[in-house]
Amino acid sequence: MDVDELRLRNEAKADEERERGPMSSDPRSAPVGDAIEDFHSRDALAFGIPAHRFGTGSVEFDAARWTGAGAFRADIGMNNGVDNRHQSWQVEPTAMELFAEAVGADQTLFSTNGSTLNVHVAFLTVARPGETVVMARNGHKSAFSALVLSGVNPVYVDPVYDERWQVAHGVEPTELDRVLAEHPEAKAAVAFTPTYYGISADVAGLADSAHRHGIPLVTDDAWGLDYSFSSRLPSSALESGADLAIGSVHKTLSGFGQTSVLSTQGDLIDTMRLELVFELEQSTSASALLISSIDAARRQFQREGEELLGGAIDRARRLRDAVAEIPGLELMPESIAPGPGAKAMDPTHVSVDVVGLGITGFSAADWLREHRRIHVELADHRRVMALISFADGDDNIDRLIAALRDLSEHRGEADRAPDFQVPLPAELRMPTEMLPRDAFLGPTAEVPWRQAAGRISAEMICPYPPGIPIVAPGERLSAEVVGYLEQTVAMGGKVEGAGDESLETFRVVA
Ligand SMILES: Cc1ncc(COP(=O)(O)O)c(C=O)c1O
Incomplete structure (x- = not known):
């Protein structure tokens, strides 16, 4: 034969x-x-x-x-x-096709190593080592680790900074346009939307801008996968024109931890390269338990998403109404959007400012955990953020409202906020002088923390949450950044990514 x-x-x-x-x-x-x-x-x-x-x-x-x-x-x-030995039953590919149909994509891939893996795959797909990608500076740690793995040359674009709330929102399309015009060599644009605080960028505008320059828009919308399943949430990144979108199934739908999907549409992504790179990164023994939860989440939210997510929105609004009445607490309001860098706001991210209580978000979170056994998704220098999901019943919301009332009454038990000046992002921006990969993987030296200013960082330093690096490998450290990180640690923030998380020494390029 x-x-x-x-x-x-x-x-x-x-x-x-x-x-x-x-x-x-x-x-x-x-x-x-x-x-x-x-x-x-x-x-x-x-x-x-x-x-x-x-x-x-x-x-x-x-x-x-x-x-x-x-x-x-x-x-x-x-x-x-x-499936069988040679996968002729096509079980996982069929589940992926059904997911793609559900979110309006041409193709979807399932990751069992979180959105982290998918972000790595995205960078490795859209550019070759040494090529340029224009990327928002408020990227998650996984995007900076993707720069190390891929050898891509980042050109950072600044998101809009909201001085009232001291948070970064999305990148404005005009700003992306400006940077792309300066960098015609760029192979892709990457945005992170919605933010941890639930603020979406104008993805349609960003996509138009990238497409006018003939390149794809990649969105890490780890927090926005549910937008494809509810008409009451902001538009999904894919619907708004992103070419490659990444969503964590465990963050907003019913997937187990580490489940994530990467979806593409249109013809600006090289799908063969994408599949090869995905194979390179995904485990050869990906968990059926995890993958089946991605598949089940798709079916469940296709069937009941409007109802489940509508319930989350209603309960988040009830929480918001109650918080508005508690002395000393202030909500990040839904009216923040539309505004610069803020096209829409997801009401299920309930950010509660505790400045009025004279305490930090860190100590508020500690008090809630110690005294009411409640953990919040995020704490920063001035607020806590509770993520309300489809799975929170009225009893959870009542418990949180009661705990926040008690926090307001017992404020004296939490640590008083120190006098802490948050610098403007512009004061913290440092020039990139080396490829992140060369800085991170090349020869390095340890120097006492206070002597680090002026040296090139060989590590990524990331206060957690929100998990956005203040220092990226390849940047020349400034005294302002060194001082800011010291203050953050002193206030109870957790700093990840540094070789020495106590921040006594710092890893710099030798
Ligand atoms: C914007 C963003 N991208 C990517 C990730 C990584 O997701 P995972 O923890 O699923 O790997 C996170 C995690 O918080 C995130 O916030």
Whole structure:
């Protein structure tokens, strides 16, 4: 039999197998979850990974005490389990196609290593080492690590800074246009929208600007995947014209931690390069448990998203109304948008300013945790932010309202805010003098923190949250930044990314 015949025979066999496979491409199905059920209903057995053998047999698993046996049962192999050896059932590709249809994309890929992996993949796809990407300076840490991995040359574009609330919003399209005109060599533009505080940039304007320059707009909209499933939330990045969009399934929908999707549309993204790069980054034993939760989230929110997310919006508004009446607290109002850099606001990010109580957001968060066992998503020098999700019932909202009332009454128990001047972002901007990759991976030296000013940073320093680097590798450190980071740590902020998180020494280019 010659090679062509052999290939045709195998293709026909794969088609037949697909017919007999466990899944359907009906959007009411959840192909990965259905395949897991099918595996168990046929009493299948796999002599391969994972070694825990789906929690069957007589061995008791310690972890099952807190995960329940179901987590082990669902954790079958993506090959030789969810699909067969050569994936002719096409289970995961079908689930990805259904996701793409649901969010209006041409293609969607599933990550089990968070949006972090997808951000890396995006940078590795849109530019080659040494090529230029214009990127908003308020990127998440994963974008700066992507610069290290990809060897891309960043040209930063400043987002609009809101002095009233002391937060960065989105980049204005006119500003992107200006920077792109100065950098005709740029291969892509990258924006981060919505922000941690729930503020969306004018993505349609940014997309127009990138497209006028013949390049794709990549959006890290890790916090905005739910926008595709509710008419009461801002427009999704894809709907607004982004060419590649990244959304964390665990941040706003019902996916497990680390689940994320990367979606593309149009013809400005090289999809073959994208798929190859994705293969390079994704684990060879991606978790069926996690992937099935992406698939299930798509089905659930396609079916009930309006209701579930509408409930979250209504409850967030009830929380907002109650907070507005509590002495000493002030809400970041929905009326912040539309405004410069702020096209829309997602009301489920409830940011509560505690400056009026004379305390910092850090100490407010500590008080809530210690005295009311409540954790908030974000604390910064002046506020706490509670993320209200579809899963928060009225009882959660009541508990938070009561805790915030108590915080206001017991303010004296929290640490008083020190006198802390937040510098303007312009005062913290430093020139980029080396490729982030060369600075991070090349020869380095440790210097005492106070002698670091004037040296080129070999690390990324990122107060957490919000996880946005104040220092990127390759930037020449200024005395202002060194002083600001010292103050942040002294106030109780957590600084990640530094080799020495106590900030006594600093890693600089040797
Ligand atoms: C804007 C943004 N992008 C990317 C990420 C990384 O997402 P993950 O934690 O899922 O890897 C985050 C995480 O908070 C984020 O806020």
